[in-house]
Amino acid sequence: MDLPETVPLSGISPEATGNEYLILATKALRRHLGLAETPGEKSSSSPPSTQPLFWVEVVPPSARGARCQLDCPKNIMPGEYRIAVNPGQHGHYGNRSSDYYHVHCFEKIADFSQADFLDRVQPLTRNLTRLRNLESSSFLDGNYLLDAGAERLSLEWKVTVGGLIDKRDGVESETMDSRHSAFNDLLRKSGSSNYIPQMVPGMSEFEFILLSCTLAPIEGDGSGDSEEWNLFEEYLAVADNHEEDLNNRHSLSETLEAWGHDVVLATSDNLTEKGKKQKEGLSSKAIRAIKRLAVTPMPDIQGAFLRGL
Numbered sequence: 001m002d003l004p005e006t007v008p009l010s011g012i013s014p015e016a017t018g019n020e021y022l023i024l025a026t027k028a029l030r031r032h033l034g035l036a037e038t039p040g041e042k043s044s045s046s047p048p049s050t051q052p053l054f055w056v057e058v059v060p061p062s063a064r065g066a067r068c069q070l071d072c073p074k075n076i077m078p079g080e081y082r083i084a085v086n087p088g089q090h091g092h093y094g095n096r097s098s099d100y101y102h103v104h105c106f107e108k109i110a111d112f113s114q115a116d117f118l119d120r121v122q123p124l125t126r127n128l129t130r131l132r133n134l135e136s137s138s139f140l141d142g143n144y145l146l147d148a149g150a151e152r153l154s155l156e157w158k159v160t161v162g163g164l165i166d167k168r169d170g171v172e173s174e175t176m177d178s179r180h181s182a183f184n185d186l187l188r189k190s191g192s193s194n195y196i197p198q199m200v201p202g203m204s205e206f207e208f209i210l211l212s213c214t215l216a217p218i219e220g221d222g223s224g225d226s227e228e229w230n231l232f233e234e235y236l237a238v239a240d241n242h243e244e245d246l247n248n249r250h251s252l253s254e255t256l257e258a259w260g261h262d263v264v265l266a267t268s269d270n271l272t273e274k275g276k277k278q279k280e281g282l283s284s285k286a287i288r289a290i291k292r293l294a295v296t297p298m299p300d301i302q303g304a305f306l307r308g309l
């Protein structure tokens with residue numbers, strides 16, 4: 001269950017409005033991360049003892065959802081994607097305290113075209129639950145965890161934006177060894193009829209099967225299909241070699257909103273007339289792929305038990 005969050009952002013006058021409020025909220029977030037309030041200046045505060053992470057996660061079931069820390073009139077409702085900054089700025093509950101934001105709202109104060117912010121983004125998946133500072137039982141029903149499509153999209157978004165930052169800053173990209181190359185192929189080519197998944201050294205069989213089936217980004221109609229469906233091409237709002245995409249502050253929320261919208265179209269039995277019309281724009285291949293990627297991959301509880309974790 002979410003911890004109660006009813007306190008406003010620390011250090012911000014309740015009278016602050018509009019742009020002024022955003023500027024203050026941006027500075028408060030930068031201070032929380034141990035950064036100078038203004039980019040380029042030297043930070044006078046000491047780095048936090050625990051580095052806050054920006055979790056991309058799903059709001060768990062509750063009656064009213066969670067309050068958005070950006071003084072937003074709308075709560076973040078169960079089933080929606082959100083950002084949880086953990087530990088949060090208040091610390092009433094130690095490291096368990098988190099600040100919640102709509103993804104779109106958080107992008108107004110966090111500049112993901114800067115590595116200081118991008119590096120802290122962590123899509124919440126089955127493999128990272130122990131870092132989220134919640135009771136392990138919280139995740140047993142798949143609560144908080146991203147569905148397969150959102151997991152692949154948010155991770156690919158992070159890698160793509162990181163590559164664009166390196167390019168902008170003139171950082172040489174590392175050359176891939178064979179293990180990285182096999183992993184890269186598994187991540188990006190799974191599901192294609194032109195690719196046979198290869199086990200990556202050091203990876204569990206559980207994870208290999210998930211990545212090559214449930215989480216595969218490509219959906220095709222078998223050999224000879226020249227128009228395979230590709231998750232990243234359909235929904236990712238950033239692309240390699242499009243350095244100008246760094247100027248789009250809302251590329252993560254645009255990606256997740258477009259994906260979430262089509263998940264509803266593909267899986268709901270209760271569409272409005274407008275929704276039914278929009279669904280006609282999705283091919284049967286796309287609907288098949290979206291339904292597959294709409295599930296939430298669960299932690300490998302049996303494997304963890306056998307390993308004595």
Ligand SMILES: [Zn+2]
Nearest residue numbers: 068072102105
């Ligand atoms: Zn909001």
